[in-house]
Amino acid sequence: MRITNRMLNNNVIRNINRNLEIMSRTQEQMASGKRVNRPSDDPIVVARILAxxxxxxxxxxxxxxxxxxxxxxxxxxxxxxxxxxxxxxxxxxxxxxxxxxxxxxxxxxxxxxxxxxxxxxxxxxxxxxxxxxxxxxxxxxxxxxxxxxxxxxxxxxxxxxxxxxxxxxxxxxxxxxxxxxxxxxxxxxxxxxxxxxxxxxxxxxxxxxxxxxxxxxxxxxxxxxxxxxxxxxxxxxxxxxxxxxxxxxxxxxxxQTMSKLADIDLAETVMNYKNQENVYLASLATGAMVLQPSLIDYLR
Structure with a gap:
């Protein structure tokens, strides 16, 4: 299958957005102190917390x-x-x-x-x-x-x-x-x-x-x-x-049991966030190189 520039560009943008979404979710956890903030985060855990x-x-x-x-x-x-x-x-x-x-x-x-x-x-x-x-x-x-x-x-x-x-x-x-x-x-x-x-x-x-x-x-x-x-x-x-x-x-x-389910480990979450931030920045840097306009783009 031929990989076109459009396909490559779309993959780069999709990966960047996914990394940003993961980082945003972790940032929300740090702000709220909760592991789950909506049922869609983890329906099973939310059900147990409600119980x-x-x-x-x-x-x-x-x-x-x-x-x-x-x-x-x-x-x-x-x-x-x-x-x-x-x-x-x-x-x-x-x-x-x-x-x-x-x-x-x-x-x-x-x-x-x-x-x-x-x-x-x-x-x-x-x-x-x-x-x-x-x-x-x-x-x-x-x-x-x-x-x-x-x-x-x-x-x-x-x-x-x-x-x-x-x-x-x-x-x-x-x-x-x-x-x-x-x-x-x-x-x-x-x-x-x-x-x-x-x-x-x-x-x-x-x-x-x-x-x-x-x-x-x-x-x-x-x-x-x-x-x-x-x-x-x-x-x-x-x-x-x-x-x-x-x-x-x-x-x-x-x-205590509910806290283990609902509350985050702040140190672990901060570490995860830093890793996710590095991944996101790396994806931005990689994307910047991939998405650089080529001479062919200008000739179209």
């Missing part, structure tokens, strides 16, 4: 769920810690009022303190976290416990307005954790803590040593009941902490 990004984004959401779940659990445990303190103080007052030697006026004074403890317990039961009531079940925007007062203005009972629904947080694919405890079971169903405080207050107000004494064992039961729930909350909180630590390690691994 890693999807996993990392999902893990970020799971991390947020875990943090919210742990905050909810810790707020619940802290509230029940205050409830335990209220019960322990009420039991101390019950012990004072059941010794049979205290004057009625002194017992009534203790009854007033118990009345304050009752208000404090209602406030604890209505604890909120992030603007949501933690012991109301799924009704997180409605005050779960409501005081009912008698004609004298004293609290005669406390009604529960919440429900037993669980609040479930997804912390991993297919892994769901209930972050709340049933407020009704905590404060009323197993042992009615509010009624216990009301009975103690009434016994002190009436100066009835036997009524006051009868509450002592119930206070022990109530304290044990609250402590058991606190243990459950603490175990869940520890689980969230371990899960977050494990997720952090996983995120580091995913990020």
């Amino acid at each position: 890693f990004k999807t996993s990392i984004a999902a893990n970020d959401q799971y991390k947020k769920n875990m943090e919210d779940a742990k905050g909810w659990l810790d707020a619940s445990e802290s509230a029940l810690g205050m409830a335990t303190e209220v019960l322990q103080r009420a039991r101390e007052l019950a012990v004072y009022g059941s010794n049979g030697t205290m004057p009625r006026e002194s017992m009534q004074a203790l009854g007033k303190e118990v009345d304050q403890l009752l208000d404090e317990m209602v406030q604890v039961a209505n604890t909120s976290y992030g603007g949501r009531y933690i012991f109301g079940g799924s009704q997180t925007t409605t005050t779960p416990f409501e005081k009912i007062s008698d004609q004298s203005g004293k609290v005669s009972s406390v009604d529960y307005k919440g429900n037993p629904a669980a609040l479930n947080w997804e912390i991993a694919p297919g892994v769901v954790v209930a972050v709340n405890e049933n407020g009704g079971e905590i404060f009323k169903d197993v042992i009615d803590i509010f009624k216990l405080l009301i009975d103690l207050r009434n016994g002190l107000d009436e100066g009835s040593y036997t009524d006051v004494q009868s509450t002592l064992s119930k206070f022990d039961q109530a304290i044990d009941h609250i402590l058991n729930i606190r243990a459950t909350l603490g175990a869940k909180s520890n689980r969230m902490e371990m899960a977050m630590s494990r997720l952090d390690d996983n995120q580091i691994g995913l990020t």
